[in-house]
Amino acid sequence: MVTEAPLIWNNLRGIVCIFKPAEYSVKRLRSALIHKLCQDMNKLEVRPPIDYVAIEGNPSNKLSVSIKPNLADHPLVVGPRYQEQDFVISWSNFLGWNTSGVLLFGLKSGTKQAKYIRENKSARAYRVKGILGQATDNCYRTGKVIEKSTWKHVKRGHMEKFLSAMQASHQKKMFELCGVDMQSETAYELAVKGLLRPANSKIPVIYGIKCVEFQPPNFTLEIHCINEYETYLMHLVHEIGTKLHSTAHCTALQCIRHGGFTLQHALLMKHWDLANILDNIAICDQILRDTNSNIPQQNATLV
Structure with a gap:
């Protein structure tokens, strides 16, 4: 499993199939998924703070050039590298408060697939x-x-x-x-x-x-x-x-x-981690390829 956060981030797009519990709103479930993704992403090897070039000294005399840590780019100052507003997620089917079962979410560019599934009236x-x-x-x-x-x-x-x-x-x-x-x-x-x-x-x-x-x-x-x-x-x-x-x-x-998604493909909340979500995206992408070739496909190679 790749541990570099940028590589995972680039592949974290597509359709993910999850299990919605009863008496749990779709909006709340979406927020919980985003929160979990943020937590797991920030546990990986994220981008280090960017250093900056400092030019010091008297302009009329010799100047010194040095590279120093940029504290303004430190996570303790600006916050975690991956934040909840960075994630774009939409659902392709809406289940009511009392209904449990198969629920599809589109992550990032996967929102186009989610929209297609929603408009295709599966x-x-x-x-x-x-x-x-x-x-x-x-x-x-x-x-x-x-x-x-x-x-x-x-x-x-x-x-x-x-x-x-x-x-x-x-x-x-x-x-x-x-x-x-x-x-x-x-x-x-x-x-x-x-x-x-x-x-x-x-x-x-x-x-x-x-x-x-x-x-x-x-x-x-x-x-x-x-x-x-x-x-x-x-x-x-x-x-x-x-x-x-x-x-x-x-x-x-x-x-x-x-459509082609069943309870067998739905991730339970206890299985929400990056490895399972990436595997689920790959499975869902294959289901979309098998059921309808007109649905926009993701070209990234999952890691």
């Missing part, structure tokens, strides 16, 4: 947990219970049937927004090209939804969607409970996939 996958029998005022477990109901009549088959109908409804809606008939040749050609994306980025669309765990009253959904947001997913659980002639609220949300 599909995401979530694991959403809920519980039947109770409805809260905010559709989440932290809210006040406003209604209780029976839930033992709800079977897995009932839920899977409704989820299948909901998925079909969203797929039909996508083709309607494109102005084509689902049974036409044009619809087939559009489907072959890949996921249909709504022109309006504010319209949530579900590509797939299924129940992966059902232990009444608890259940877990896996949702593949685009343009979603935390409140939408929580209200979706509430709607499912209502349609099944019961009530329900969300207990946990986790983003398990963002």
